[in-house]
Amino acid sequence: KAGVTQTPRYLIKTRGQQVTLSCSPISGHRSVSWYQQTPGQGLQFLFEYFSETQRNKGNFPGRFSGRQFSNSRSEMNVSTLELGDSALYLCASSLGPQGSEKLFFGSGTQLSVL
Amino acid sequence: SQQGEEDPQALSIQEGENATMNCSYKTSINNLQWYRQNSGRGLVHLILIRSNEREKHSGRLRVTLDTSKKSSSLLITASRAADTASYFCATASTSGTYKYIFGTGTRLKVLA
Numbered sequence: 361k362a363g364v365t366q367t368p369r370y371l372i373k374t375r376g377q378q379v380t381l382s383c384s385p386i387s388g389h390r391s392v393s394w395y396q397q398t399p400g401q402g403l404q405f406l407f408e409y410f411s412e413t414q415r416n417k418g419n420f421p422g423r424f425s426g427r428q429f430s431n432s433r434s435e436m437n438v439s440t441l442e443l444g445d446s447a448l449y450l451c452a453s454s455l456g457p458q459g460s461e462k463l464f465f466g467s468g469t470q471l472s473v474l
Numbered sequence: 475s476q477q478g479e480e481d482p483q484a485l486s487i488q489e490g491e492n493a494t495m496n497c498s499y500k501t502s503i504n505n506l507q508w509y510r511q512n513s514g515r516g517l518v519h520l521i522l523i524r525s526n527e528r529e530k531h532s533g534r535l536r537v538t539l540d541t542s543k544k545s546s547s548l549l550i551t552a553s554r555a556a557d558t559a560s561y562f563c564a565t566a567s568t569s570g571t572y573k574y575i576f577g578t579g580t581r582l583k584v585l586a
Contacts, residue, residue: 364516395576402578403517403562416573450516458573459504459566465516 361387364453366466374474378439381469385432385453391415392434393458394426397448397468406449409434410457438471446473478506478563478577486583493550495580497563498543506539507564507574508548517562520548525568555586 365384373379385392393416394406405418409428426436432453438445448470452463481496497506505524509517523530523539523546530537536549550557560581564574 393574403576405573405575408573418573448514452517462507462519462522463509463517463564463574464519465509467516468514470514 364451364464364466366449366451366469368469369467370470370472372472372474373441375441375443377441378437379441379471381436381438381449381451381471383434383436383451383453383466385434385451386464389453389455389464390432391454391457391461392428392432393452393454393463394434394436395450395452396420397450398446403450406436408458415457441473443473446471478565478575480561480563480577480580482580483578484581484583486585487553489553489555489584489586491553493553493557493582493584495548495561495582497546497548497565497577499546499563499565500544502568503541503565504568505566506537506546508535508537508546509562509564509576511560511562511579513559520561550582553582553584555584558582558584 367382391410393408395403397403408416412428423439428434448468450468451466454461478499507522508520511517534551539546560579562579564576
């Protein structure tokens with residue numbers, strides 16, 4: 361069974377641009393969560409989607425948004441990029457909604473904002 | 475603020491020694507998980523312990539949970555150079571909508 365796939369692996373953007381990151385969960389998994397990881401802040405929860413509905417949201421500005429498709433694939437969008445958005449963005453999938461299931465992580469997308 | 479906080483932030487030991495790292499959290503939890511992350515990669519699930527369990531083993535890993543102290547510990551016995559990684563605890567609160575909150579991690583370095 362294929363693992364969680366995130367694309368692209370690396371991304372370089374400039375301030376003010378927007379970016380879309382993609383995550384394909386493990387087959388059969390219906391929950392997809394996104395985390396931002398920076399050296400100073402550790403892993404910060406962005407949001408979780410379950411069966412195409414946003415189930416949970418972290419404390420991030422509205423520039424961060426996401427969606428989930430009927431095949432459970434998810435995309436995350438960041439508009440009007442800022443230097444502070446440079447981070448490793450991790451996607452995790454699980455069979456059921458977060459709370460009682462273990463998470464399976466992708467390798468992440470390393471975003472650099474110049 | 476983070477739900478889980480790992481301690482110590484960094485740990486350096488010799489191969490063959492045991493490594494112990496701790497996690498403290500703030501609210502009542504449904505379960506607690508430990509993950510490992512190799513440099514710049516995704517996290518890998520190690521072990522899940524439920525709130526009604528006190529100890530769990532998996533290979534060279536031993537996890538304890540003390541809900542009265544709101545703390546957990548991860549013990550890696552007979553460490554190997556390949557255990558060099560960052561270790562995170564993740565907790566899901568019993569209040570509100572469950573979501574896993576991760577601590578800032580313990581960076582473990584095992585010297586050969």
